Amino acid sequence: MAVTALKPGYTGQNLDAVENFGPNQLVYLHWEKHLMFCAALAFPFPPEMPFGAIVGEVLPQFYGPHPDFEKIDWSTVRWTLDGEDFVPDLEASIGSQGVGHKSMLRFWTPGLDGLGDSGA
Amino acid sequence: MAKKIPLKRKYEMMTRGLAWDTTYQDMDDVYPYDKFEGIKIHDWDAWEDPFRLTQDAYWKYQAEKERKLYAVIDSFAQNNGQLGLSDARYLGALKLFLTGVSPLEYQAHRHFAHLARNIRGTGAQVAAQMQSIDELRHAQTQIHAISHYNKYFDGLHDFTHMHDRVWYLSVPKSFFDDAVSAGPFEFFTAISFSFEYVLTNLLFVPFMSGAAYNGDLATVTFGFSAQSDESRHMTLGLEVIKFLLEQDEANVPIIQHWIDKWFWRGHRLLSLVGMMMDYMLPKKIMSWKDAWEMYFEEQGGALFEDLARYGIRPPMHAEQANNEKHRISHEVWAIFYQYTHAAGFHTWDIDDEHKAWLSAEYPDTFDKYYRPRLDLWKQMAADGNRYYNMALPQLCQVCQIPMGFTEPDDPTTICFRSREYQGDRYHFCSDGCQYIFDHEPEKYIQAWLPVHQIFQGNCGGAEIPDVLNWYHLNLGVDNMAYEGSAEEKIWNDWMATRRVGAART
Numbered sequence A: 001m002a003v004t005a006l007k008p009g010y011t012g013q014n015l016d017a018v019e020n021f022g023p024n025q026l027v028y029l030h031w032e033k034h035l036m037f038c039a040a041l042a043f044p045f046p047p048e049m050p051f052g053a054i055v056g057e058v059l060p061q062f063y064g065p066h067p068d069f070e071k072i073d074w075s076t077v078r079w080t081l082d083g084e085d086f087v088p089d090l091e092a093s094i095g096s097q098g099v100g101h102k103s104m105l106r107f108w109t110p111g112l113d114g115l116g117d118s119g120a
Numbered sequence B: 001m002a003k004k005i006p007l008k009r010k011y012e013m014m015t016r017g018l019a020w021d022t023t024y025q026d027m028d029d030v031y032p033y034d035k036f037e038g039i040k041i042h043d044w045d046a047w048e049d050p051f052r053l054t055q056d057a058y059w060k061y062q063a064e065k066e067r068k069l070y071a072v073i074d075s076f077a078q079n080n081g082q083l084g085l086s087d088a089r090y091l092g093a094l095k096l097f098l099t100g101v102s103p104l105e106y107q108a109h110r111h112f113a114h115l116a117r118n119i120r121g122t123g124a125q126v127a128a129q130m131q132s133i134d135e136l137r138h139a140q141t142q143i144h145a146i147s148h149y150n151k152y153f154d155g156l157h158d159f160t161h162m163h164d165r166v167w168y169l170s171v172p173k174s175f176f177d178d179a180v181s182a183g184p185f186e187f188f189t190a191i192s193f194s195f196e197y198v199l200t201n202l203l204f205v206p207f208m209s210g211a212a213y214n215g216d217l218a219t220v221t222f223g224f225s226a227q228s229d230e231s232r233h234m235t236l237g238l239e240v241i242k243f244l245l246e247q248d249e250a251n252v253p254i255i256q257h258w259i260d261k262w263f264w265r266g267h268r269l270l271s272l273v274g275m276m277m278d279y280m281l282p283k284k285i286m287s288w289k290d291a292w293e294m295y296f297e298e299q300g301g302a303l304f305e306d307l308a309r310y311g312i313r314p315p316m317h318a319e320q321a322n323n324e325k326h327r328i329s330h331e332v333w334a335i336f337y338q339y340t341h342a343a344g345f346h347t348w349d350i351d352d353e354h355k356a357w358l359s360a361e362y363p364d365t366f367d368k369y370y371r372p373r374l375d376l377w378k379q380m381a382a383d384g385n386r387y388y389n390m391a392l393p394q395l396c397q398v399c400q401i402p403m404g405f406t407e408p409d410d411p412t413t414i415c416f417r418s419r420e421y422q423g424d425r426y427h428f429c430s431d432g433c434q435y436i437f438d439h440e441p442e443k444y445i446q447a448w449l450p451v452h453q454i455f456q457g458n459c460g461g462a463e464i465p466d467v468l469n470w471y472h473l474n475l476g477v478d479n480m481a482y483e484g485s486a487e488e489k490i491w492n493d494w495m496a497t498r499r500v501g502a503a504r505t
């Protein structure tokens, strides 16, 4: 039983279906061990956007205020996409490499564990 | 002379004596809502009325309370009671309470009226009817407080409008919407038992003593006036649960699930109160951690020992909630600190004395995990670069709080949980919220998540000023850091005038 309802067979409607976001889909980004940023960030990205735009534009803009950000060695960064290990192709579009609607991208920056290694 | 009717008899006549079973219409058609949840009731007469109160006595008693209350409210207003506050920062906690909780009092009023009509046991009808009127009274008295504070401070000018739109107010709003869209017995378990009986002390005791410590007599007054009502509501919560558990064994697993669900929902909602206690009260009463230990671990522990004889065990995620007592107030403050540009109240940098208090109260976590970011933010503000997070946060599909809570075994890693349902992904802040979704996905896929609604273009526009406008928040007045705000300035001016006045006399 997917809901306890007065009317048998009652169903709901997903308010966040991808069609509701126009040309975009939702993508969540999170930099691990840097909880100066209180939660993962949500973005409406077109699936045609190259992955490189995330690394080159989005992350610097929103994670740049952290003193660790400029120390990141991008060749050592480890990513997961929806819980699976993932090696992004910066040239290819996000949509073509499996970043879907409401996908979750997390990344770890080895050696950088936040302010005084606090995880923040 | 007419013979005086003994009280017990009078009570019987004025409550159950007024009820009847319908004959022209089927009872199931007259009471359509009390069976679909699967709860079985064999004998409504077994309901023990916890307080033998008839309507005429109720009215007399409440009228007396109202007279006293409004006398105090009037004198508070005439004597500029707002100047007795400990500090204008206190208003952050007050604004969050008045915009978040007061509209729920009104919702409670409406829904108890609905129950009074739709429950077929007379004893329960009468109790719900009185509670409905109580809740209306609570809403009214709190609106008087809003009205008074709105004359002097920012962010309280349109609380009903804001309640339906503002991102963090969707947390209390969706909590209550979940309860009122459930059946009557789940609502009783959610609100009367889990919230008013099990968790209420964590809302009202800290909030009311916080108000008293910080010179907020308006709040103390409405809190005090509501207290005797609340003890009736608590008794009702426990009575409902015991009655349902005694009526049929098949009710036990249904009630257990509701307790598991609403304990977790309540715990998440109360994380806002934890933040108020640890970060927003200029004069502290006790830490969230101590309050949780006293009111849930000890008192709640005793309650669930008592309920064990009905086959009820403690709430499923109670251990996780106990584990989180060292963290959640800090995690929630981090959210509001960095999103205060989109809020109807201010946040501020934490001074050294306050940090020392936090460090003493949270010896295992504060210095290690939370002090470093507070220090950095303070430094950034001193450099003229106060930190605001300009991206929008990921929200939990169930509790709707930004996903700032951490893994049970690791306070440095956000707890990410997700599910696929009918081809779409959904994200949760915790095992507790995921458990709730799993049980009724058709309900929670309908969540109106503020961040997603902004991205869909339903909230006035794409930029923060557009959204604030749609919220009816005044940019640069109601929001942003306390330091440098209009509210800080006017407060300091008043205090300076007072000191001059005091020096003259």
Ligand SMILES: [Fe+2]
Residues within 6 Å of the ligand: B105, B108, B134, B135, B138, B226
């Ligand atoms: Fe109330």
Ligand SMILES: [Fe+2]
Residues within 6 Å of the ligand: B196, B229, B230, B233
């Ligand atoms: Fe109540």
Ligand SMILES: [Zn+2]
Residues within 6 Å of the ligand: B268, B396, B397, B398, B399, B400, B401, B428, B429, B430, B433
């Ligand atoms: Zn949640």
